[in-house]
Amino acid sequence: MSGRRRLWRWVGVVWVIVVAVAGGATLWLRDAAESPGPYGWEEASPTPSTPKGWATACPSPTLDEDGAGVVLCVVSGR
DSSP: OOHHHHHHHHHHHHHHHHHHHHHHHHHHHHHHHSOOOOOSOOOOOSSOOOOTTHHHHSOOOOOOTTSOOOOOOOOOOO
């Protein structure tokens, strides 16, 4: 094997090693830079419970000429 061929083989081996080390360092540093997220389950009810007597606190809807009615009722539990 000639000296020039041996030199190119060493250049190729060194290049492969440098690429592998740089890729591993990139993955390692990327994982270290990310903050850990809040992994886990949250317990939440789908709808809040309404206070007693809320139906009498809200007015009945007033219908318009098309027969549609809208009521917005805000009830505070305090």
